[in-house]
Amino acid sequence: MNNIDMKNLGLTEEFKQESKIYKDLFIGRVSSQSKNLYKVITEKGEIVAEISGKYHYNVKGISEYPAVGDFVMVDRTNNSQGNGIIHRILSRKSVFAREMAGTKEEIQIVATNIDTVFICMSLNNDYNLRRLERYLSIAWDSGAVPVIVLTKSDLCKDIEIRLNEITSIAIGVEVLVTTSTSDEGSRSLKRFLSSGKTAAFIGSSGVGKSTLINCLLGQNILDTNGIRNDDKGRHTTTRRELFILPHLGVVIDTPGMRELGIINADLTKSFSDIEELAFDCKFNDCTHKNEPNCAVQKAIKDGVISVERLESYWKLEKEAKYDGLNSKMIEKEKISDMFGSMGDKKNFRKFIKEQNRKTRR
Incomplete structure (x- = not known):
């Protein structure tokens, strides 16, 4: 069997250096999960693995378990002697996470170590600007770069109008238009893909994510279904899964995702128009509600932004616990949430170092 090119899978020198801490273990990347078992791609091939008893004992929350995209340290590279054992997760360089449905604070990790988030939205009944704002806010906060992928353009009669609506709220984000009747759309995705990079497809059920991935793979690996009577796509994908593109x-x-609860959000990027207007408000702590000389309210009266967009901003700000905070205060709130009263100085310094490294990229 030929060795798998782990560099193409995203294995960087940073991951390699970190892995050297763990002697007699092998590095792999989680490709899928089914209950308590994981598929892990190693240099010698894909294996089935489970977490060690010690790992399980030390876990404090669901987000600390391995997730698709994680680089992990395992005790073997084949299953000839049984399932592999996962002992460690290497540091995540980016995380797309959401609040789990039905809970208030439990985090569900959707994908890790991603470079690009393809936010897929169909141009038929799935079209929803407010949901798109929500996806963008989480995507920017994840550390990855969002790209909007509009699907099923053949079912839309007013594409130009919708494109104008999307570009007005997705500032600085590239927008691609695709259709399942042509492979031209999937070809446009390839300029965002390259060896060593990871892209995650995110979106509602039935928008065509699996169809696009099948086109990129060049074969029908993933099941797809047609359109329901209500013009919405049928849900097919039931779990997160990683695929190699040579x-x-x-x-x-x-x-x-039926629900997309927010844990953290980057409103500075997803609502950069409102954030920039806020600099011209009379008061630094302006809430853009009843204050005099509010630049944001003036922009609404002038038709520059919609009242719906401002209401969406307020809603996401409140969900992310940033209500009434400016950008610097939000960063402090994020750090406080992660490290409590700053007693864990080691983790705090590591966090700041990581943020600075991302900024230099």
Whole structure:
């Protein structure tokens, strides 16, 4: 069997250096999960693995378990002697996470170590600007770069109008238009893919994520279904899964999300128009509600932004516990959430170092 090109899978020198801490273990990347078992791609091939008893004992929350996209340290590279054992997760360089449905604070990791988030939204009944704002806010906060992928353009009669609406709220984000009737759309995705990079497909059920991935793979690996009577796509994908694209890195397919609860959000980027207008408000702590000389309210009266967009901003700000905070205060709130009263100085310094490294990229 030929060795797998782990560099194409996203294995960087940083991951290699970190892995040297753990002697007699092998590095691999989680490709899928089914209950308590994981598929892990190693240099020698894909194995089935489970976490060690010690690992399980030390876990404090669901987000600390391995997730698709994680680089992990395992005790073997084949299953000839039984399932492999996962002992460690290496540091995540980016995380797309959401609040789990039905809970208030439990985090569900959707995908990790991603470079690009393809936010997929169909141009038929799935079209929803407010949901798109929500996806963008989480995507920017994840550390990855969002790209909007509009699907099923053949079912839309007013594409130009919708494109104008999207570009007005997705400032600085590239927008691609695709259709399942042509492979031109999937070809446009390839310029965002390259060896060593990871892209995750995110979106509602039935928007065509699996169809796009099948086109990139060049074969029908993932099941797809047609359109329902209500013009919405049928849900097919039931779990997160990582696929290798020869010389183009990897892609991660994710199930459709009925709910997208927010843990953290980067409103500075997803609502950069409102953030920039706020600099011209009379008061630094302006809430853009009843204060005099509010630049944001003036922009609404002038038709520059919609009242719906401001209401969406307020809603996401409140969900992310940033209500009434400016950008610097939000960063402090994020750090406080992560490290409590700053007693864990080692982790705090590590966090700041990581943020500075991302900024220099």
